[in-house]
Amino acid sequence: xxxxxxxxxxxxxxxxxxxxxxxxxxxxxxxxxxxxxxxxxxxxxxxxxxxxxxxxxxxxxxxxxxxxxxxxxxxxxxxxxxxxxxxxxxxxxxxxxxxxxxxxxxxxxxxxxxxxxxxxxxxxxxxxxxxxxxxxxxxxxxxxxxxxxxxxxxxxxxxxxxxxxxxxxxxxxxxxxxxxxxxxxxxxxxxxxxxxxxxxxxxxxxxxxxxxxxxxxxxxxxxxxxxxxxxxxxxxxxxxxxxxxxxxxxxxxxxxx
Numbered sequence: 001x002x003x004x005x006x007x008x009x010x011x012x013x014x015x016x017x018x019x020x021x022x023x024x025x026x027x028x029x030x031x032x033x034x035x036x037x038x039x040x041x042x043x044x045x046x047x048x049x050x051x052x053x054x055x056x057x058x059x060x061x062x063x064x065x066x067x068x069x070x071x072x073x074x075x076x077x078x079x080x081x082x083x084x085x086x087x088x089x090x091x092x093x094x095x096x097x098x099x100x101x102x103x104x105x106x107x108x109x110x111x112x113x114x115x116x117x118x119x120x121x122x123x124x125x126x127x128x129x130x131x132x133x134x135x136x137x138x139x140x141x142x143x144x145x146x147x148x149x150x151x152x153x154x155x156x157x158x159x160x161x162x163x164x165x166x167x168x169x170x171x172x173x174x175x176x177x178x179x180x181x182x183x184x185x186x187x188x189x190x191x192x193x194x195x196x197x198x199x200x201x202x203x204x205x206x207x208x209x210x211x212x213x214x215x216x217x218x219x220x221x222x223x224x225x226x227x228x229x230x231x232x233x234x235x236x237x238x239x240x241x242x243x244x245x246x247x248x249x250x251x252x253x254x255x256x257x
Contacts, residue, residue: 036073037072042057148234169202178198194209
């Protein structure tokens with residue numbers, strides 16, 4: 001009788017272990033692997049290699065569950081921004097990984113610019129819509145500088161009025177820099193970028209980007225104006241257009257914000 005009871009107890013214990021194990025297996029099965037490939041299609045389900053998604057935009061618009069995995073194909077490059085929606089848990093985090101063979105996939109903030117056309121005097125332009133700010137431009141994989149006047153160093157302002165006006169006794173009224181950006185050194189550790197609202201003679205008035213008061217005798221330079229482009233590779237961006245001076249446009253990439 002005692003032996004029978006021991007067997008019965010062992011059976012219950014084993015049965016409990018099986019139920020617990022099955023519970024964990026069921027939980028893991030509820031997670032989904034999503035695949036992303038440069039040759040995929042955002043109209044696919046993304047749940048297999050043959051039905052992979054294509055873009056970071058598709059990944060960023062999807063809400064994931066605990067245990068889900070997003071796997072990028074090795075050897076591919078994905079341009080744009082990756083934002084993971086949803087929440088994992090301590091035991092079942094949402095994972096970002098890779099599949100396939102070869103070099104690890106690359107997620108890059110750089111995007112190739114195409115559709116170039118001649119603007120004027122060796123300056124080419126291309127449209128890049130819905131971009132609030134351009135941070136970096138690469139030409140043939142090498143960074144190139146944003147156009148500025150002067151090309152190096154600073155202009156000097158001798159006096160100021162409030163926080164939004166500087167007077168440069170050496171400044172000419174032409175070209176008129178209204179609409180450009182004045183990069184003003186307001187003190188030893190602050191450089192402000194201010195949109196110029198008015199340029200009259202030797203006086204520049206701008207929308208102050210901070211509350212710092214300019215210091216007489218400090219420097220400034222001009223950017224964000226087509227007329228600052230006077231050296232090969234310099235670029236300028238203004239509300240939908242990226243413009244640069246180049247003899248040829250090859251592999252131009254930008255970092256967007």
